Amino acid sequence: VKFVYDFTEGNKDLKDLLGGKGANLAEMTNLGLPVPPGFTITTEACKVYLDSGEEPAALRDEVSAHLDALEARMGKKLGQADDPLLVSVRSGAKFSMPGMMDTVLNIGLSDKSVQGLAKQAGDDRFAWDSYRRLIQMFGKTVLGVDGELFEDALEAAKTAKKVTVDTELEAADLKKLVTKFKKIVKTEAGRDFPQSPREQMDLAIHAVFDSWNTDRAKLYRRQERIPHDLGTAVNVCSMVFGNLGPDSGTGVAFTRDPASGHQGVYGDYLQNAQGEDVVAGIRNTVPLADLERIDKKSYDQLMQIMETLENHYKDLCDIEFTIERGVLWMLQTRVGKRTAGAAFRIATQLVDQGLIDEAEALTRVNGAQLAQLMFPRFDEDAKVSQVGRGIAASPGAAVGKAVFDSYTAVKWSRSGEKVILIRRETNPDDLDGMIAAEGILTSRGGKTSHAAVVARGMGKTCVCGAEELEVDTKRRRMTVPGGHVVEEGDVVSIDGSSGKVYLGEVPVVPSPVVEYFEGRMHPGADDADELVEAVHRMMAFADRKRRLRVRANADNAEDALRARRFGAQGIGLCRTEHMFLGDRRELVERLILADTQAEREESLKELLPLQKQDFVQLFESMDGLPVTVRLLDPPLHEFLPDITELSVRVALAESRQEPHENELRLLQAVHRLHEQNPMLGLRGVRLGLVIPGLFTMQVRAIAEAAAERKAAKGDPRAEIMIPLVGTVQELEIVREEADKVIAEVEAASGAQLKLSIGTMIELPRAALTAGQIAEAAQFFSFGTNDLTQTVWGFSRDDVEASFFTAYLEKGIFGVSPFETIDKDGVGSLVKLAAKAGRETRPDLKLGVCGEHGGDPESVHFFHEVGLDYVSCSPFRIPVARLEAGRAAV
Ligand code: ADP
Ligand code: MG
Ligand code: MG
Incomplete structure (x- = not known):
């Protein structure tokens, strides 16, 4: 078997083998898009490694061969002192999975090659910045050092220099930071930061393999029902640099708006930065549209590429790109996530564009999304104050007074109050309260927590695991970020579709999709919005097909x-x-x-x-x-009076010496018909x-x-x-x-x-x-x-x-x-x-x-x-x- 594929060898249909990222990098390479050269180690290799604890015997040589080819192509060697080739080692399973290892950039830098890089780029600052990033990412993800130690050191360096953003640190500062970072690695990991480029690469590859089995990854797979035996691929990709000055940068983009499906320019761009800065929110990004002003040539090329990708994948794609001194590079693409509403709109838009047919359109949406669109929702125009966000455990929009125990929930709801039951987590004792409440909010637990499972079973709105909320059930209060305290009786609103938690009453509006099904809103009418139109058409597609x-x-x-x-x-x-x-119950009783x-x-x-x-x-x-x-x-007993209640009535009548013949007869019958296991008892055809x-x-x-x-x-x-x-x-x-x-x-x-x-x-x-x-x-x-x-x-x-x-x-x-x-x-x-x-x-x-x-x-x-x-x-x-x-x- 072959364990390593060059980007030129794969394609998008090989996700099982190359993972999503690898398969799509190959696809883009073959489309002639500017992808930095590299290769992918297959999920098969990962499986062997995880099963046996060792790399497959052939892997090392295969990796060497591909590395040689890459070096030949790039005209430099990995980590070479005077002009180093650098690579990123990137995880990439078939399904994108939180909890897996992050990517390590700038592999190949060492105390020696950092000098070479500086000379080649003519930029000291850039080289030292890249090196400190490598030690930081490698230390954290490969050697398991607590990431905060690096972040604290970086903060300290900025404070010492009295600057606020990392771009203001100069080469000398970064050089000092590197020394600091290496010390952190030495104390925390008990070893020196590896100076051999190949060792760096191999360790990173193994770390990606191992990350398949972290607890978080396993839990995620169980919840999403992703099989545990797929393994992850590893992508080794030659580095391009977005941190080479103002004419460099990095960004993310969507080929159309993932919320509405509308075509346009959607994305964020960050000048003079490396990949992870955008997501990490370290500095403020600018809207992608601004790139037109910053670098028109790259901007135009990017727009062209996005169109190519849409036409090729026939779907919304999201992308990651980097510009190195005015040259555009594509680093990732995939069919992008979207909201439920956008899924319907995009599917019909693509049919109208002639890119897909009706049958294909049906594969682009699903019933869960439709169900989500049918729940009432919070009025988007309402003024709201969001105070937290948890896991969207069971959809719907619920508003009510905060209560912190089941007893109060039941008592208040009996007197006509709408309540939201707030608990740290729920247990079977909370059941009555959950039934009585409009919605359930917990600060602990995930999608399979008691609250989430039971709420879904009851079709009740639930947000769980909103960890920033401090729930104090004893004192019947909850503290939200910023210190505000929600007392029992204060109104809160929770959105079980987004997981958002709000203070006060957010107005709820009926779902336009339900209005449409109910016949109160018509597709094609002026007021019908695009969503209703799209749902209407998709339903017609489905009815024709089923x-x-x-x-x-x-x-x-x-x-x-x-x-x-x-x-x-x-x-x-x-x-x-x-x-x-x-009122027929009495007849049945008789x-x-x-x-x-x-x-x-x-x-x-x-x-x-x-x-x-x-x-x-x-x-x-x-x-x-x-x-x-x-x-x-x-x-039958479901139609008869409650046995305890009846016994009390009979006893009372007896003690007062009142006539109670009928009650007594009833009680005897109820006793006679009482069953230990009614669901397996006298019911159904047996009654007949x-x-x-x-x-x-x-x-x-x-x-x-x-x-x-x-x-x-x-x-x-x-x-x-x-x-x-x-x-x-x-x-x-x-x-x-x-x-x-x-x-x-x-x-x-x-x-x-x-x-x-x-x-x-x-x-x-x-x-x-x-x-x-x-x-x-x-x-x-x-x-x-x-x-x-x-x-x-x-x-x-x-x-x-x-x-x-x-x-x-x-x-x-x-x-x-x-x-x-x-x-x-x-x-x-x-x-x-x-x-x-x-x-x-x-x-x-x-x-x-x-x-x-x-x-x-x-x-x-x-x-x-x-x-x-x-x-x-x-x-x-x-x-x-x-x-x-x-x-x-
Ligand atoms: P994730 O799956 O977390 O997005 P990626 O492997 O895509 O991880 O990489 C994280 C960031 O690093 C992304 O912004 C990506 O574009 C960037 N990146 C990855 N490889 C390279 C490379 N070879 N050159 C420049 N940037 C890279
Ligand atoms: Mg990525
Ligand atoms: Mg039945």
Whole structure:
């Protein structure tokens, strides 16, 4: 194998091997752009080194050969005393990764060659400045010396000289600083700063390799689900100098505005500086547009190059460049990061420019970005005072009074206050407070902290790890940078999409994208902004491409209508249990407690017209589209009074010697029906089998509602779904009764109702016997919430708050299996059941309901396994549509 590639040998598609930086340096080299020559050591070499602790045997010679070639080409040798070749050693993994080793510039300088460099450049100051930078970067990143020691020494030198910026230090000052820096290295690292250029280079290369496995890098990979075995490449690049005086400098630029996508001149430039100065914010940069005045020739060339790059990558690129005495050099490019809104705009702009087609455009955006655009947000024009910034853990804009404990959060929110729960970090005891709060703010913890995980699960706004905020829960206050104190009750605003924290109330405006989906804003209208226009067009691209249909989980007409506006093609899950609450609860109570068949029928008779009315409205709102109605599913005790409360009532009545026959009867029934494990108890189809008449009443209500809609010239398309089936026998019994009822209603109304009957697949046994179940089912709907719960043996109501944080931190999974489908486990059951079901019944309709239906990654999986539709909550529908389109590209 070949471990080293010259920049002329690689290309942009070799990111696995050369890393992102190396692959793109090669690509630019081959495009004929001015890239300083160099070579890339592959990720393969890194892997061997990390596995065995040693470089691959061939590496040293290969590096020597490439170095020889580089030296020949540049006409000087690495670190040569009278005229040294200098190089940078730069890390570069496939994905850019914080926590990896920084770059070391100016490798090759030593006590001797610094003199040569000074002579060649005719500039002492420059040479000593470069040398002190090398010792500083090398000391910090390769030898592990605390960087602050160097920074403090630099500060001290500036103070001694009474200057404020480093460019004002003269050669003599820098020379002294070098001595100082070398001393720091000697004491801190216990060795001299290496004078051999090749040793410098080799040590730097190894340090880059090793940095793949720093704790920070590992944590980042786990969180972003980047595999741990990719390794990093190392780029060795000949130096060009931006610190050679005012006609030199360095800068960064975007080929278009990463916030709006607009074309124009976006970037920063810093005169007389080396690369890292720009990012480090050591001196003030000027806008890139000023370069036109400073160095017109380089400016024009840069504009030309940016156009070349855009046309070549067909996307927004960001770049790093350096100008050395009026000569422009390109040091890096990559397809640039952008905001969610800009992603949509840029994708459509590029289609309009003819650079990409619709299918390609779909690959340039994703559902997570769309979801982000759908959250309400803070008014951009509002005057705000930002006091901190943490990790954007769960999106949204939340405003409320600061509270510092769960108890107060609950108490205040009960009395109608909006509160933001502020904690150092949260734990399971904070759950009530988190539910009560508008948003959650913590000063500790990352994306997988308890606060972040639970907030995302609840869809609640959360900013975590805002470390500059000092939270003092005991004294119920928080100190922000600058010393201002936020007391309990002071209003704060947090932005879960940016991680920003503000004092006071920032006005919240609805998302224009939601206004558009709701039909309150129209693309193409004068007031529609470019974002809405872009989203509108991308949704059309997706709808044209996708095979999966998208339905909604909706229980009432209002949700159904919203779902339709959002593009739902039917209802995939209507939960009937919500129709049994409120003032109907008493009827249900009577049904459950009935001792005789007659009593039972009495309550069923009263429930029937109510149920029917629900369905009439629902079918009307979804006229012409399928509506899957799930028969009653949850454990019965959910409809009964709380056992403790009832016991107290009975005891009280007893002691007062008041009549309490009914309460007593109720209490006995509640005791009788009490279950240790309700989620695995009397629910779903089991209810239908043990409470005579319950399911038939529901089926009758559906059938009669459909008949009524038919009579009104409507087009009802009801599908009856039996939950929690584990064996085909259960389904057969329910079916037989249902068929009878439907036939009766059809005969009575004279209408052909075409009701189909199917089942949920949400128990492992159902999935494993799907072939048999399909004999009795016209459709399957995968209930992936319960299926995940039963396959993993996780109680979904408890685990997120209890041990999931630990699981996520240990990397057992990167994301909750209730959020994204566990392809290997739950997913294989879905696959298996889909296949077996279709073998029995080729026209079996397959769908999924449960929140996975609106999760981007899961949607792709459902597309791949050949389901017909996904169903999700109304707000997730646009995301599901977009991802279904992307999956089909
Ligand atoms: P990062 O990934 O942190 O941006 P880079 O490897 O790109 O690290 O380098 C850090 C800075 O040093 C950048 O500004 C880059 O442009 C600059 N730089 C890297 N190599 C060279 C070089 N050979 N000559 C001049 N500047 C360089
Ligand atoms: Mg860079
Ligand atoms: Mg279920």
